Amino acid sequence: MSISVKILGSNSASFAHNRHQTSQVVEIDNIFFLVDCGEGTQIQAKRYNVKISKIDYILISHLHGDHYYGLIGLISTMHLYGRRKTLTLIGPPGLLEIITLQLKHSGTNLAFKINLIEWKVGIQELILDLPKLTIKTIPMNHSISCSGYLFEEKENLRRLNVNCLPEQLTPFEIKTLKSGADLLNADGSVRYVNQLVTLPPKKHDSYAFCSDTRHQPEILNWIKGVDLLYHETTFMNDLVQRAQKTYHSTTNQAGQLAAAAKVKKLIIGHFSTRYRDLTPLLDEVKACFDKTYLATEGSIFKTDD
């Protein structure tokens, strides 16, 4: 399978230079995850042909407004457009309290259920386990409780090699082969050697979304070797002190982390409003890690590109 990431916004703090705040859509095996939801995300979704009815999971990294002020509007629009399916909402403690209060004052009884999954602060945990993928939290070091998310496809099954396949296999025998075991005779001797009739599993891809964070080498533990890494680069390297003080990262820090983690591609975002032109940021990261791309709105990144 492949993981794709569509950027809806990637500016920090507030809308500026025609750049919207953080939001992106991750798609794996036709399941759509919205990651963060800055103000105007539903408008950006429309602009970039994302059907909000298809989004069944929303993951919020933290409760700074540039990462979630669009959430209540999106939920309200889902309600107005007749959603009935459960929406799974993953985020920090406090998120549901805010949504619930806003719905109460608007007199809204949602026509769908919200399945809330609150993560524990500062601890990596498996937060979602679906048949073909898992999502784990990635603890961030920010000024308030904050978490990134690691999307990992599960190890795929071996594929049958149709050219070498014995005929008339039962469903049980097929599953046995796909799971990597040999087919046996009644006396326990090998009837078909698995590797002679199957092909290796397809690659299982991974994507790490690192939200607002100070540079923290321990994050390496959780992102090593991912195919695609999104990491914030709020500031250029000359503002490393400011980055430290405001719990953000610089271009160099993101580039060095990507290099140390041996990721395949790096997407940078969460740009400070002080930067109108983003080329200098990109250049600075590329000096550390060449395969770096700007999270410009509407861009799509795929693990198998």
Place this chain on the structure above:
Amino acid sequence: MSISVKILGSNSASFAHNRHQTSQVVEIDNIFFLVDCGEGTQIQAKRYNVKISKIDYILISHLHGDHYYGLIGLISTMHLYGRRKTLTLIGPPGLLEIITLQLKHSGTNLAFKINLIEWKVGIQELILDLPKLTIKTIPMNHSISCSGYLFEEKENLRRLNVNCLPEQLTPFEIKTLKSGADLLNADGSVRYVNQLVTLPPKKHDSYAFCSDTRHQPEILNWIKGVDLLYHETTFMNDLVQRAQKTYHSTTNQAGQLAAAAKVKKLIIGHFSTRYRDLTPLLDEVKACFDKTYLATEGSIFKTDD
């Protein structure tokens, strides 16, 4: 003086057909009032050259999201951009509770004070009394607590007629003339007849913003003779039953109200997302009240046009 109204958004429910949700900027004597604040209002403000630093008063009509989900983002941006001036926030009970909870979870201590004025539900009251104008609430009949706002310039003072003016008047005498009284001699006899040395005051203008409401003839009490009336027309007349059920108004109802109130101009807005083309709505209102205009984004309406 003149009152001007700049439309930032006027769609109902959610963003559709490139139309944003309700928000408008009212300007009187260089004081800027933001009336309602749908999601993305700060982006619309930038698009239409409204400096948010100039906005000192925000009035919210009710707590349906299409009228206030942009408020917390706007307040956060004011904070990030270094606002120190007090912001006066006028709205229904519950508004401050929501804002306070969101600021708490984002760890934000606002660098400016919010002066909250909560109105009483269903009762017209004087909610703001400034040197040159007043704002009163206009009770709406909606599914949750909802209020419109009546902006009225205060009666202006008489103007000195420089061609007929006696020389060497003291400041006290000038103010006496401006307030409409004669100047007197020590024995009480008239020294200068006011009307011979002054001109009538300039006209004092008025603007009524009627938010979401069922058609309610009693609203006439509060909007009679205003120069400019904004009224919702969520539905066309064939959906009068739906309007009644959802506590909204139709084109005909708004037009008839404007005619009965003898207003000078009517602006219609809060269009249902079912209407891509708004011309049929405008035509239907115009059949009842000719001087009607669509609240299209970026439009500016003035009481002295």
